[in-house]
Amino acid sequence: MSVILKLATAALLTCLSLAAYGEKLRIVTEPWAPYVYEHHGAMQGLDYETTVIVFQRLGVDVQWQFLPWKRCLAMLEQGNADGALDIFHSHDRDALLLYPSEPLSEVEFVLFYANGRPHPARTLHDLRGLTVGTSPGYLYGAPFSDASQFKREPAPSHEANFGKLMLGRIDLLITDRRVGLHVLRQMGLEDKVTQAPLVVSRQQQFLAVRRGAGMDLLVQRFAAELKRFKQEPEYAALSAKYGGIDANTPPGPTVEQQESGAP
Structure with a gap:
């Protein structure tokens, strides 16, 4: 079995596992316009809309929740959320979170x-x-x-x-x-x-998920699909709509966005 087929199979099994329990992937984030925010009752933003499209292509249902950032981190640590949108990579949380190789934005x-x-x-x-x-x-x-x-x-x-x-x-x-x-x-x-x-x-921003069964392979599939989507005209249109944000710019000096402590 090829590596690509193995990844696709593992991602499919993860999706089926979530569906079997009637669950959605629980993603938390803080309003961070123009990357992710609510406007007239609807969520939007470059990173939000990009993530929705990628998960749709992977067949993964997502439940979104807006919270203050420190509360988002607490929910991840307590196991009350499966992932966070627009999080910076922190080696301090490598034992808890998995990060795709492809960033959403910078x-x-x-x-x-x-x-x-x-x-x-x-x-x-x-x-x-x-x-x-x-x-x-x-x-x-x-x-x-x-x-x-x-x-x-x-x-x-x-x-x-x-x-x-x-x-x-x-x-x-x-x-x-x-x-x-x-x-x-x-x-x-x-x-x-x-x-x-x-x-x-x-610093670059990512969608990160809690470590768990099948999540490592799902993250790999997410990164591959995200990278593919970024080459498409639809992504170029989204980027222009939200200010020409370029997620492929090499990062400058490292900055850690999130504290590890709860509120």
């Missing part, structure tokens, strides 16, 4: 400041004495997380961080470039906030 963490209080940082040293808004459950790489010359202050959402920025409660905030631009458009703040030149870090 994020680029940058800083934003209010035009009325400009802080056009080019290096982390330019943040000395300032307060930077962050998101709970996200880490942005050791250089940023370990720096002592500035303060980090979390907010419950990206919108809350931009609100604090406009109120002068923080000096800058850090988030993915495309996420930040999306939130700015939604809040009507495009002409009031500017992105600083500094790129703090880059």
Whole structure:
């Protein structure tokens, strides 16, 4: 039996096993527009729609749930979820999670400041004495997380961080470039906030699943189908629709997105 046929058979058996128990693959994620989010009651986004298409081709039914990111991680650790969408690879969780070899997309963490209080940082040293808004459950790489010359202050959402920025409660905030631009458009703040030149870090995003019977082979099939889909016009159209996100760009400095602790 060929390797491809073995993988296809194993993936089919995994799907049949889920169906036999009337179960769906339980995937959790945090709203992270334009990668995955809800609009007028419908889930959408580049990584969400890509994942839906790939799982449809594999014959896998999925149950989706939006939660704060730290809660997503807790559900994975407790066995209450089968996988997470848009997670960065962490060696600390290799014993718990399986990652496909093919990424869904790449994020680029940058800083934003209010035009009325400009802080056009080019290096982390330019943040000395300032307060930077962050998101709970996200880490942005050791250089940023370990720096002592500035303060980090979390907010419950990206919108809350931009609100604090406009109120002068923080000096800058850090988030993915495309996420930040999306939130700015939604809040009507495009002409009031500017992105600083500094790129703090880059990292690829994956769909990861808990280790279990047949999951390793399902992950391999997911990676193969995802790679194939990325070569198709349908994926190019999705990428253009959500800002030309390129999942094939080599990653820059490593950044770990998620904390391992529960809320």
